[in-house]
Amino acid sequence: MTMQIISKNKSFGGEQGVYSHESAETGCTMRFGVYLPPAAQEGPVPVLFWLSGLTCTEDNFIVKAGAQRMAAELGVAIVAPDTSPRGLNYPGDSESYDFGVGAGFYVDATQAPWVNGYRMYSYITKELFQLVAKGFAVDPLRAGIFGHSMGGHGALTIGLKNPDLFKTISAFSPIVSPTRCPWGEKALAGYLGDDRDTWADYDATLLVKRYGWSGPALLIDQGTDDQFLETQLKPELLVAACADAKVPLDLRMQPGYDHSYFFISTFIDDHLRHHAAHL
Amino acid sequence: MTMQIISKNKSFGGEQGVYSHESAETGCTMRFGVYLPPAAQEGPVPVLFWLSGLTCTEDNFIVKAGAQRMAAELGVAIVAPDTSPRGLNYPGDSESYDFGVGAGFYVDATQAPWVNGYRMYSYITKELFQLVAKGFAVDPLRAGIFGHSMGGHGALTIGLKNPDLFKTISAFSPIVSPTRCPWGEKALAGYLGDDRDTWADYDATLLVKRYGWSGPALLIDQGTDDQFLETQLKPELLVAACADAKVPLDLRMQPGYDHSYFFISTFIDDHLRHHAAHL
Numbered sequence: 001m002t003m004q005i006i007s008k009n010k011s012f013g014g015e016q017g018v019y020s021h022e023s024a025e026t027g028c029t030m031r032f033g034v035y036l037p038p039a040a041q042e043g044p045v046p047v048l049f050w051l052s053g054l055t056c057t058e059d060n061f062i063v064k065a066g067a068q069r070m071a072a073e074l075g076v077a078i079v080a081p082d083t084s085p086r087g088l089n090y091p092g093d094s095e096s097y098d099f100g101v102g103a104g105f106y107v108d109a110t111q112a113p114w115v116n117g118y119r120m121y122s123y124i125t126k127e128l129f130q131l132v133a134k135g136f137a138v139d140p141l142r143a144g145i146f147g148h149s150m151g152g153h154g155a156l157t158i159g160l161k162n163p164d165l166f167k168t169i170s171a172f173s174p175i176v177s178p179t180r181c182p183w184g185e186k187a188l189a190g191y192l193g194d195d196r197d198t199w200a201d202y203d204a205t206l207l208v209k210r211y212g213w214s215g216p217a218l219l220i221d222q223g224t225d226d227q228f229l230e231t232q233l234k235p236e237l238l239v240a241a242c243a244d245a246k247v248p249l250d251l252r253m254q255p256g257y258d259h260s261y262f263f264i265s266t267f268i269d270d271h272l273r274h275h276a277a278h279l
Numbered sequence: 280m281t282m283q284i285i286s287k288n289k290s291f292g293g294e295q296g297v298y299s300h301e302s303a304e305t306g307c308t309m310r311f312g313v314y315l316p317p318a319a320q321e322g323p324v325p326v327l328f329w330l331s332g333l334t335c336t337e338d339n340f341i342v343k344a345g346a347q348r349m350a351a352e353l354g355v356a357i358v359a360p361d362t363s364p365r366g367l368n369y370p371g372d373s374e375s376y377d378f379g380v381g382a383g384f385y386v387d388a389t390q391a392p393w394v395n396g397y398r399m400y401s402y403i404t405k406e407l408f409q410l411v412a413k414g415f416a417v418d419p420l421r422a423g424i425f426g427h428s429m430g431g432h433g434a435l436t437i438g439l440k441n442p443d444l445f446k447t448i449s450a451f452s453p454i455v456s457p458t459r460c461p462w463g464e465k466a467l468a469g470y471l472g473d474d475r476d477t478w479a480d481y482d483a484t485l486l487v488k489r490y491g492w493s494g495p496a497l498l499i500d501q502g503t504d505d506q507f508l509e510t511q512l513k514p515e516l517l518v519a520a521c522a523d524a525k526v527p528l529d530l531r532m533q534p535g536y537d538h539s540y541f542f543i544s545t546f547i548d549d550h551l552r553h554h555a556a557h558l
Contacts (some may be wrong), residue, residue, distance in 0.1 A: 009537055009541035010537065010541065010542070011541040011544070012545050064343070064539065069345065069544070187511065225289070258289065263288070263289070266348075
């Protein structure tokens with residue numbers, strides 16, 4: 001597993017890098033960002049995986065979230081992968097913002113042609129996790145996961161299914177139940193086919209009941225002025241599921257905030273502190 | 280003077296807005312950002328004008344600098360204009376990154392066709408200043424100016440010539456002497472013509488001697504790994520000029536930092552504190 005360096009910039013005493021590698025899971029060149037805090041120069045540090053939302057690349061979080069300042073202060077690394085394979089050029093993969101390129105939904109597809117390459121679940125949990133664990137000054141036994149919107153869905157579902165890998169989970173404006181919203185139904189039908197039973201592997205409200213969660217409370221921030229709140233995000237479904245499953249959930253409804261990175265940057269420090277406190 | 284709202288996003292309890300207006304100075308529609316801290320809901324707050332560098336629009340600072348957090352804490356507003364007129368469609372205005380669109384250099388051009396519209400000096404000091412003073416909850420008697428690269432040049436030259444408007448000045452990686460570097464020579468020759476005597480109005484190393492500066496020390500951060508340090512920026516020229524003119528200069532050479540917004544975001548809090556402490 002070799003990596004190419006796309007860029008390196010000193011940031012808050014640490015280093016924001018962007019790298020590329022040839023991915024076996026996705027069958028294409030993938031990019032990802034890694035922020036290493038100053039403490040990484042002394043030894044391995046805890047590492048957080050940030051999963052981005054629809055239309056994003058690895059770049060959005062790196063330049064817009066303002067996470068490096070607090071990551072430097074707390075001494076945690078942050079890995080920010082892309083949101084789908086790129087360059088596979090399947091018919092229709094770039095026709096909509098919510099399916100195909102930029103919209104991998106963190107699943108392993110089973111339907112042609114997506115079955116080849118649209119494997120963001122395995123890409124994150126296996127290939128990228130190991131690449132980062134081996135290639136950077138991070139402690140893979142102290143890893144957390146968080147994300148936004150589609151990436152909040154990714155963080156919740158991947159985290160709940162892999163408590164051995166990820167000890168802490170948080171999300172901004174997550175799609176909590178893709179089996180029950182238009183974005184999710186389109187994506188899961190496309191990647192997994194029409195048998196809805198197979199979709200259950202990728203719905204946080206179902207996984208929380210199946211797997212439970214013995215880690216610290218799931219921290220979720222949700223803006224009350226988010227344009228997707230009622231149609232796509234539906235946090236109340238996760239509240240109910242967590243109550244049923246006796247899983248601790250800290251859902252914070254933030255008055256007046258929307259779905260943008262202005263919302264994320266406002267509360268990113270709280271999320272970083274949450275992860276760092278438990279890793 | 281009427282404004283259109285392009286976008287508004289809640290950020291750190293305040294509001295990041297983007298607006299457009301028909302500018303008399305530039306003869307086109309101009310966009311600018313205004314961040315209003317929570318304190319602006321109580322009454323007028325100090326206001327900082329941020330001038331961006333080559334190729335930038337109003338957007339770069341807004342999304343990349345991470346300034347809103349500290350601006351909210353300190354209770355200062357930040358205005359971020361565009362860097363040139365757009366849409367005038369003069370021959371050659373989009374052929375290079377360092378002249379024409381995205382490269383107004385904060386001068387009032389005297390040469391055709393630029394004389395019509397490329398008036399960023401008057402746009403900032405007159406039209407935009409008044410528009411902001413009248414349209415937002417800011418105190419125009421407590422204004423400061425700062426910027427990056429070409430915008431650092433803009434902040435220094437505009438600030439030095441207008442101590443009645445701007446009480447505090449700071450810059451990141453400024454072009455300190457455009458009469459003595461390739462970027463500046465190209466721009467000033469293009470906008471002002473070949474008579475170098477006319478260029479002196481827009482060179483901070485000359486203006487500091489002509490006008491002096493009785494405000495707080497000029498704060499400048501400069502990365503030592505900046506790829507433009509030796510060819511374009513030349514901070515040593517300003518050090519010498521300030522020494523001659525007995526103008527206080529706090530030049531901080533920051534080891535390992537480059538010309539990017541990763542550098543700016545690392546030290547933006549210091550600049551905001553500097554301005555707020557003196558306004």
